[in-house]
Amino acid sequence: MSPRRGNRARGLEISPRERLAREKGAITKDWGGKLPIALVSPNSYYIGMSNLGLHALYSLLNRHGDIVCERVFWEIDNQERKAPPVSLESRRPLSAFRVVAFTISYEVDYFNVISILKASGIPPFSADRDESHPLIIAGGPCLTANPMPLAPFFDGFGIGEAEKLLPGLLSSVTNHINAKREELLKSLATVPGIYVPRMLPKTPVTRQWTENLDDFPVGSVILTRDTELGDLYLIEVERGCPWRCHFCLVSTVFRPMRFRSVDTLLAQAKEGLFHRKRLGLVGPAVSDYPHLEELLTGLRRMGAQFSMSSMRARNLPERILAEIAGGGTRTITLAPEAGSERLRQAINKGICEDDITDAVGKLARHGIKRLKLYFMVGLPTETDEDIAAIARLTLQCKSILDRQAKGARLSLNIAPFVPKAGTPFQRLPMASIGTLKQRIARLKGSLAPQGIQLKSESPAWSQVQAVLARGDTRVAQVLNNIEENSLAGWRKAVAG
Ligand code: SF4
Numbered sequence: 027m028s029p030r031r032g033n034r035a036r037g038l039e040i041s042p043r044e045r046l047a048r049e050k051g052a053i054t055k056d057w058g059g060k061l062p063i064a065l066v067s068p069n070s071y072y073i074g075m076s077n078l079g080l081h082a083l084y085s086l087l088n089r090h091g092d093i094v095c096e097r098v099f100w101e102i103d104n105q106e107r108k109a110p111p112v113s114l115e116s117r118r119p120l121s122a123f124r125v126v127a128f129t130i131s132y133e134v135d136y137f138n139v140i141s142i143l144k145a146s147g148i149p150p151f152s153a154d155r156d157e158s159h160p161l162i163i164a165g166g167p168c169l170t171a172n173p174m175p176l177a178p179f180f181d182g183f184g185i186g187e188a189e190k191l192l193p194g195l196l197s198s199v200t201n202h203i204n205a206k207r208e209e210l211l212k213s214l215a216t217v218p219g220i221y222v223p224r225m226l227p228k229t230p231v232t233r234q235w236t237e238n239l240d241d242f243p244v245g246s247v248i249l250t251r252d253t254e255l256g257d258l259y260l261i262e263v264e265r266g267c268p269w270r271c272h273f274c275l276v277s278t279v280f281r282p283m284r285f286r287s288v289d290t291l292l293a294q295a296k297e298g299l300f301h302r303k304r305l306g307l308v309g310p311a312v313s314d315y316p317h318l319e320e321l322l323t324g325l326r327r328m329g330a331q332f333s334m335s336s337m338r339a340r341n342l343p344e345r346i347l348a349e350i351a352g353g354g355t356r357t358i359t360l361a362p363e364a365g366s367e368r369l370r371q372a373i374n375k376g377i378c379e380d381d382i383t384d385a386v387g388k389l390a391r392h393g394i395k396r397l398k399l400y401f402m403v404g405l406p407t408e409t410d411e412d413i414a415a416i417a418r419l420t421l422q423c424k425s426i427l428d429r430q431a432k433g434a435r436l437s438l439n440i441a442p443f444v445p446k447a448g449t450p451f452q453r454l455p456m457a458s459i460g461t462l463k464q465r466i467a468r469l470k471g472s473l474a475p476q477g478i479q480l481k482s483e484s485p486a487w488s489q490v491q492a493v494l495a496r497g498d499t500r501v502a503q504v505l506n507n508i509e510e511n512s513l514a515g516w517r518k519a520v521a522g
Pocket residue numbers: 267268269270271274275276277310311
């Protein structure tokens with residue numbers, strides 16, 4: 027079982043009718059005369075609905091009077107029984123739609139894409155499909171970085187951001203959906219940012235991005251408690267990241283850094299407060315938002331409680347921390363990524379030990395009771411000394427927390443370094459599974475007895491992720507040959 031298919035998703039398997047009844051904001055349309063598009067998240071409802079990108083696409087597509095867009099998820103029950111998924115809104119199978127659009131956020135979900143197509147009776151390879159089948163397209167950050175492992179399966183990929191891609195894509199599809207498949211693909215291949223694997227591009231496909239985020243406010247469109255942050259109304263504050271950590275995809279695929287205006291965000295917050303008491307401010311480093319104080323003051327005046335998805339542990343002004351604590355935030359995540367100064371510099375993290383301990387001290391003084399620290403293991407040039415430095419830094423943070431905030435809790439998330447296409451570290455090797463396991467065990471051994479909770483991602487699945495992130499079209503054959511979506515199934519398919 028993949029690391030992301032947890033019991034919480036399983037526990038939320040309720041009937042679609044009940045699911046819809048628990049939602050606010052779902053759109054149901056009559057199909058007559060409209061282009062039906064299935065928006066597929068190749069994972070459970072619980073995980074798919076946590077993704078603001080899915081909310082944005084659902085809203086952007088349904089905004090068109092001549093389009094009906096319905097959501098499709100791949101629940102554990104579907105996976106186990108290989109049962110064809112049906113849309114949430116009208117309970118139709120994928121074959122009933124003219125277009126099937128996958129939104130893919132994680133490489134490990136590639137497995138599910140092929141399973142979904144097969145379970146739906148749709149030939150998985152693009153070359154085996156014709157006009158009698160839906161057009162199968164996909165987008166998402168990992169595909170913008172490297173679509174090649176999935177290239178033989180898809181008729182087209184959106185490279186970049188949906189807001190910019192959709193006008194050209196939809197115009198091409200609506201004008202040619204009834205034409206011969208080759209004609210439709212030829213037309214799609216002329217749309218900026220659309221990569222059609224069966225049509226060799228004459229010029230490089232260029233990533234598309236939205237210049238002015240204010241033109242497209244992104245926030246929760248469908249409100250439901252049945253998802254990870256269901257008690258929050260989520261608002262995207264910014265897109266991109268200026269820090270360029272060498273392992274991270276965000277600063278590459280969402281370049282350049284862009285911010286929404288305070289006015290737009292406060293207008294979204296006003297709307298959000300009709301639905302939820304708490305707002306979730308989403309972005310790669312929300313504490314870097316240039317008008318943060320003005321935004322937080324505005325939110326406080328509205329009586330909003332809020333939390334922030336991410337903070338950068340550098341130069342956190344006291345007055346902003348006071349606003350954050352006043353807004354009801356009790357848990358904060360900081361991501362030092364590496365324990366030693368040397369390794370943080372090597373990965374271009376741009377924060378030093380004093381920044382981290384200073385941030386922890388300030389957060390504790392402002393009443394933050396739960397602190398999560400994110401670290402990576404297996405980073406290039408990492409030694410045992412760097413692992414010891416993670417333990418030392420964590421204990422230092424714990425001692426600061428214990429001194430200043432009674433009853434505070436510190437937890438650690440440990441992720442193996444996965445080299446990703448499009449990042450400065452894309453060509454560097456990954457540590458062996460044995461090394462990763464040994465380093466994670468060492469951290470657990472030294473920190474768990476101190477009352478620090480550690481969660482770690484699976485080294486074996488991380489290695490699979492690295493293959494999917496950097497692979498070429500040869501990976502497609504392996505994915506197609508997998509009989510069971512598990513590590514054993516993957517290894518068997520790789521062995522051929
Ligand atoms: S790791 Fe965080 S700070 Fe670094 S580039 Fe990625 S999003 Fe930005």
